[in-house]
Amino acid sequence: MVAAVFWKSPQRAVLMIRPRLIMLLGLGLIAVTSIVPALREALPDWVVRLPSEWLLEPAEPINRFLAWLSRRAEIGPFEVKEITRGLAAIIEVPLSVLQGVLVKGVEVPVPGGEVRLAALPWWALTAALALFGQWAAGRRAAGMVVLVCFYFLVLDLWDEAMLTLASVAIAVMVGAIVGVVLGAAAHRWPRLDSFLNPVYDVMQTLPVFSYLVPILLFFGFGPVAALIATVIYAMPPMARNTTLALRRLPPSISELASMAGCSPRQRLLLVLLPAARQGLLTGFNQLVMLSLSAVIIASVIGAGGLGNVVLQGLKSMQLGRALEAGLGITLMAILLDRLSRAVASRRPSHGRATTGWKGHPVLLGSVALMLWGWLMVQAAPASGAFPEALTWNSGRLLDGFFGWVNVTFADSIGAISDGFVRHLFRPLKAALVALPWLGVVLFVALLSCLIRGVGLALGLTAILTFIAITGYWDMAMTSLYLVTISVLIATLIGFPIGVVAAQNARLGGLTALVIDTLQTLPTFVYLIPVVMLFGLGDFPAMVAIVAFALPPAIRYPMDGIARVPGSLIEAADMAGCTRLQRLLHVQIPYALPEIMLGLSQTVLMAFGMLVITALVGTRGLEQETLVAVSKAKVGEGLIAGLGISFLSITADRLITHGAARLRRRLGQV
Amino acid sequence: MFDNSSIIRCRKIWKLYGPGAEAAAGLRADALDDDYLGGHGLVPAVRDATLDIRKGEIFVIMGLSGSGKSTLVRCMTGLIEATRGDLFFGEDNLRGIDPKRLIEIRRHKISMVFQDFALLPHLTVLDNIAFPLRVQGIGREERLARARELTDLVALKGREDRFPHELSGGQQQRVGIARSLTTDPEVWFLDEPFSALDPLIRHEMQDEFLRLQATLHKTIVFITHDFEEAIRIADRIAIMQDGRIVQVDTPEQLILKPADEYVAEFTRKIPRHRVMRTGSLAGPATELASGSPVLASALIADVASRVLTSDRPVPVVDAKGAIIGAIDRERVINTIFAHGAR
Numbered sequence A: 001m002v003a004a005v006f007w008k009s010p011q012r013a014v015l016m017i018r019p020r021l022i023m024l025l026g027l028g029l030i031a032v033t034s035i036v037p038a039l040r041e042a043l044p045d046w047v048v049r050l051p052s053e054w055l056l057e058p059a060e061p062i063n064r065f066l067a068w069l070s071r072r073a074e075i076g077p078f079e080v081k082e083i084t085r086g087l088a089a090i091i092e093v094p095l096s097v098l099q100g101v102l103v104k105g106v107e108v109p110v111p112g113g114e115v116r117l118a119a120l121p122w123w124a125l126t127a128a129l130a131l132f133g134q135w136a137a138g139r140r141a142a143g144m145v146v147l148v149c150f151y152f153l154v155l156d157l158w159d160e161a162m163l164t165l166a167s168v169a170i171a172v173m174v175g176a177i178v179g180v181v182l183g184a185a186a187h188r189w190p191r192l193d194s195f196l197n198p199v200y201d202v203m204q205t206l207p208v209f210s211y212l213v214p215i216l217l218f219f220g221f222g223p224v225a226a227l228i229a230t231v232i233y234a235m236p237p238m239a240r241n242t243t244l245a246l247r248r249l250p251p252s253i254s255e256l257a258s259m260a261g262c263s264p265r266q267r268l269l270l271v272l273l274p275a276a277r278q279g280l281l282t283g284f285n286q287l288v289m290l291s292l293s294a295v296i297i298a299s300v301i302g303a304g305g306l307g308n309v310v311l312q313g314l315k316s317m318q319l320g321r322a323l324e325a326g327l328g329i330t331l332m333a334i335l336l337d338r339l340s341r342a343v344a345s346r347r348p349s350h351g352r353a354t355t356g357w358k359g360h361p362v363l364l365g366s367v368a369l370m371l372w373g374w375l376m377v378q379a380a381p382a383s384g385a386f387p388e389a390l391t392w393n394s395g396r397l398l399d400g401f402f403g404w405v406n407v408t409f410a411d412s413i414g415a416i417s418d419g420f421v422r423h424l425f426r427p428l429k430a431a432l433v434a435l436p437w438l439g440v441v442l443f444v445a446l447l448s449c450l451i452r453g454v455g456l457a458l459g460l461t462a463i464l465t466f467i468a469i470t471g472y473w474d475m476a477m478t479s480l481y482l483v484t485i486s487v488l489i490a491t492l493i494g495f496p497i498g499v500v501a502a503q504n505a506r507l508g509g510l511t512a513l514v515i516d517t518l519q520t521l522p523t524f525v526y527l528i529p530v531v532m533l534f535g536l537g538d539f540p541a542m543v544a545i546v547a548f549a550l551p552p553a554i555r556y557p558m559d560g561i562a563r564v565p566g567s568l569i570e571a572a573d574m575a576g577c578t579r580l581q582r583l584l585h586v587q588i589p590y591a592l593p594e595i596m597l598g599l600s601q602t603v604l605m606a607f608g609m610l611v612i613t614a615l616v617g618t619r620g621l622e623q624e625t626l627v628a629v630s631k632a633k634v635g636e637g638l639i640a641g642l643g644i645s646f647l648s649i650t651a652d653r654l655i656t657h658g659a660a661r662l663r664r665r666l667g668q669v
Numbered sequence B: 001m002f003d004n005s006s007i008i009r010c011r012k013i014w015k016l017y018g019p020g021a022e023a024a025a026g027l028r029a030d031a032l033d034d035d036y037l038g039g040h041g042l043v044p045a046v047r048d049a050t051l052d053i054r055k056g057e058i059f060v061i062m063g064l065s066g067s068g069k070s071t072l073v074r075c076m077t078g079l080i081e082a083t084r085g086d087l088f089f090g091e092d093n094l095r096g097i098d099p100k101r102l103i104e105i106r107r108h109k110i111s112m113v114f115q116d117f118a119l120l121p122h123l124t125v126l127d128n129i130a131f132p133l134r135v136q137g138i139g140r141e142e143r144l145a146r147a148r149e150l151t152d153l154v155a156l157k158g159r160e161d162r163f164p165h166e167l168s169g170g171q172q173q174r175v176g177i178a179r180s181l182t183t184d185p186e187v188w189f190l191d192e193p194f195s196a197l198d199p200l201i202r203h204e205m206q207d208e209f210l211r212l213q214a215t216l217h218k219t220i221v222f223i224t225h226d227f228e229e230a231i232r233i234a235d236r237i238a239i240m241q242d243g244r245i246v247q248v249d250t251p252e253q254l255i256l257k258p259a260d261e262y263v264a265e266f267t268r269k270i271p272r273h274r275v276m277r278t279g280s281l282a283g284p285a286t287e288l289a290s291g292s293p294v295l296a297s298a299l300i301a302d303v304a305s306r307v308l309t310s311d312r313p314v315p316v317v318d319a320k321g322a323i324i325g326a327i328d329r330e331r332v333i334n335t336i337f338a339h340g341a342r
């Protein structure tokens, strides 16, 4: 390309120089200077790392500001604290009622004292949930509900499971309302949409740990704080899907509302939202799954429930108990996913009335059963307890098993882990940490200019500079190295699987099933077996990240290749391609944009898991957010969390815009 | 058939899309030429449209896709506001109309049928039809009773409890039509109501539409891109090209006196005898004419066999029975085969 320019006479060459070419040259120059040690040493110090007196230290001011806001600030006649505590009290009511009904029992004030009502008996709840499963997804789902309920009963995890379920239910309720309201507002006012979108990006990528403490400041310690953290984490997809679904409605639906003379309220409630129902329910499914994931994580600040069992198990090395609870979470996730999907895909059909209770005798039966069971248990409290003789604790057995595994395979596991750490982890980490920060920032800026434009370049420069100037650059590179290795390995494993699975419909179906199941599991679950087998450190963290990020690494290449038009395949065959040639010259190039989108999803998932691996002792920004929780360092946690969020947004933007550019070039608009 | 008072009057309506459309609204009309619009990146969806819709007529707006038909009709219904020009619905000027008044008009005086049906997927046929009444806060029993009457009218009896996705395209549009009639509107807008349907079904629906109108006598604004459809149902047709109204006339006049080559191109493939009426073909009355007379308003196609089997010219009478001329074999044959010779 360089030759192409100097081919012409010198004057014309000047005219011929195109900005793209200069940028490409710049990219090369920056890369070489940053990587070659001899050149790097020639750079001024501040290019490599900002000297400490140049750094901003916003943590302290943030702490002071939040302390002021949460203790003394006033809005009108109220203190902020009063408002937030009031809000907490409002949310607390349904949560404690639900927890009371499901687990703890409820105290009802009556004239002259209080009456304690026992919680719903397990048998009534199991039967009622089974009926609900039957209504939503048929007989097999009902059977699954019963099995899962008995799993919790037999292993004596019932109370914890119900606490988790209660938190998920309330979080989903709040998240659904907030999400639909925000989503509808963003549809109505596009300006609001362009403001909310980056906010959602940050909310979805910000580590939960980093905003737990600020929430504690405002809402107090306990289940409500956990609930609010959960809603922050899980709500964005609901809002986004709502906006998207409303936007996808044919314009005639909105015109119909106008022509029928709807008021703005009627337009939204009677026409737009019901017509967009399918899209809303897609968001609802994601809301449910993310809520479960976050409720488990929130056990760190005392939300109780299954997550707490796992956490305690991991801490005290009672791995058997942790595994039981982890498996329980897995079962609950699969069940919730299945049920919320089934509810989403229910289409009304004639012969089944849709309005009122009349059309749903099964559902009505389910509610009646619960009421009856509740009355029964008040009369005979003993009937609410699961017979002790039927419970069974596998913990000991499993602990023994894992002890044996560890002893027997310690050497080989240790050898593998050592090999990875010595030959891959350390060199890569050293290389990344050695890079001058300015080189990285300029490289990203030029690259984003090339694939998208100046706007993106400015945005990414700003957020990366933020990391450098707050003094978290080294930690950011430490986080980045773990993610990079994990994504690399996930791609190396996932891509071939995806390519092979795409060649065969049955294999593809099976793979999709496995991936879909894996994808429903909350991040926390992945830690359990990893810690059991590999203990603590970067290697187990990597294994967990790879496992969590694998599904999109398989899925996107698989779908992308399966979607290559049949006519192209036939053309390749008619040209006499071998299977391999067809794959290399036709299928993979055509599917490349989709494969790149898969990569960006893999990266986002990797960052999502990275945050949790702080629990097994990694050392990057994610560790800082976890430390912030235990030491209540609000500012530090928020800034480190923003750092992770910014890293993952940068990676995501570069890859998705690159994919979009490629797609345009291939003419696949 | 209808009195001549206009129910909708469009006066020099423009609709521009693009940045700075507002600024262009203040300019003089002759400044808005192609150069100006192109230079400012403005799309003229409708330019300088002036027309009257008369009470009781079927007014068809015909034009190729993208010629601005939908935009013009959406200006008439207040769904979008014209960039310039005035639009009167009865006494009301739609420019700057009170939103409450507009809601009133839409609830009681006008209704619309959409090309893609725009049925609400979560409601049954009956609830879809009753929907406009629900918006008005009318009780469930009453509105469902009204909806049941309409299911009979559009031949959907027995499917009241179906959901839209359980119906064929033709049936879905019947629901759309029934829904638009629920409020017994004065003016009925139909935006390419049959374009999404297969040709056979389309033809059947046109027949039913005419049958319905024969009992309802609504004022109708009907959009189509299909000239044959326009000819079949229209009292008057407006032909649009690139946002402009090129000609407004009866089907017969369009064929006899196309305003320009563009209109003529449309009329070329239309069999004349299906459009032309005896009156406009009749020669001077002669003594030779005999036999029972034909009406001046009858289509040539309908009287052709009578005239062709008669040895002598056939007298032509107006609605009052007075003889206004005569028609002979030669004229009929020329009409039937004329367009082949052109």
Ligand SMILES: Nc1ncnc2c1ncn2[C@@H]1O[C@H](COP(=O)(O)OP(=O)(O)O)[C@@H](O)[C@H]1O
Pocket (backbone or CB within 6 Å): B017, B018, B043, B044, B045, B063, B064, B065, B066, B067, B068, B069, B070, B071, B072
């Ligand atoms: N909302 C809009 N924004 C920009 N251009 C539009 C918009 N709506 C219509 N147009 C343009 O106006 C012209 C007329 O469109 P339309 O009235 O839908 O035509 P028709 O109904 O005759 O097919 C088209 O060129 C179309 O691209």
Ligand SMILES: [Mg+2]
Pocket (backbone or CB within 6 Å): B069, B070, B071, B192
């Ligand atoms: Mg149109």
